Amino acid sequence: MPVLNGLFHVHSDYSYDGKLSLEKIKSACKHYGFDFVILAEHSQSLDDKKAEEFRKKCRELSDGDVVLIPSVEYSCEGGMHIVGLGVSEIISETKVDAVIKKIRDLGGFPIMAHPTKYENFNTEGVEGLGGVELWNFSYDGLWPRKRGIEIFSEMKKKDENLLSFFGLDLHYFYRFFLAEKLLMSMKIESEKTEKTVIAALRNGEFYFENLFFCSDSKGNVIMPKMFSEVSAKVYDFSKSSFKFFLKVKKKLRRR
Ligand SMILES: [Zn+2]
Ligand SMILES: [Zn+2]
DSSP: OOEEEEEEEEOOTTSTTOOOOHHHHHHHHHHHTOOEEEEOEEGGGOOHHHHHHHHHHHHHHOOSSOEEEOOEEEEOGGGOEEEEETOOSOOOOOSHHHHHHHHHHTTOEEEEOOGGGSTTOOOTTOOOOSEEEEEEHHHHOSSOOHHHHHHHHHHHHHOTTOEEEEEOOBOSTHHHHHHHHTTOEEEEEOOSSHHHHHHHHHTTOEEEEOSSOEEETTSOEEOOHHHHHHHHHHHHHHHHHHHHHHHHHHHHHHO
16 A cells, blocks of 8 residues: 655634635645645634535545545634544534544544643543644644653553644645655555545554654654753744744835
């Protein structure tokens, strides 16, 4: 079976903060050599009609080059986000446990997004997850943070089948460039269809890698130890310098 190269956790302009159309995402994937892309649109930005249109468009655009897989990132009470892999229906429940259960009932696979974002996070009462983002590019930076690894291993103690995911949380075009340059993608062995890709992910038959680290689906991360310790600092620094860059750009544009 062929080895596919894909992206996990991507937002299109179906999300309020996504800047890329599905067409643009597809052509960027094709250009950079990604075979599939798991979209995770914000639930707040969708209603039944829009969700249906989103699903339809993903399937229309999917072809032998790139498969677009429609999924939704559900906002829950308390601010937690749960990605329903393979599910894009509107869910009226808002409690974390109820959302997780509903995703399962709809035949999807619930994955907790960016656990390092949540302050005073504790795993109490979170039942039935299929996976957790041990690393999220938007919140953790170029490589996993110690805290993400700790949260994942703590949760895995309660459920040994829990899978570790690496979410790009990609909203802008420049991230495609980074994803390609840093080889920040997931690899699976599968036929190139929505069904077989989702099945491989649910079964944990994947791994992630970039220039700095790699990780299997069981949360075994291989990277230089110092990275996890300096990661948070590097991330804060890069975030503030990026903000500074945007400010300068804005000023120059006004001239
Ligand atoms: Zn989120
Ligand atoms: Zn997201």
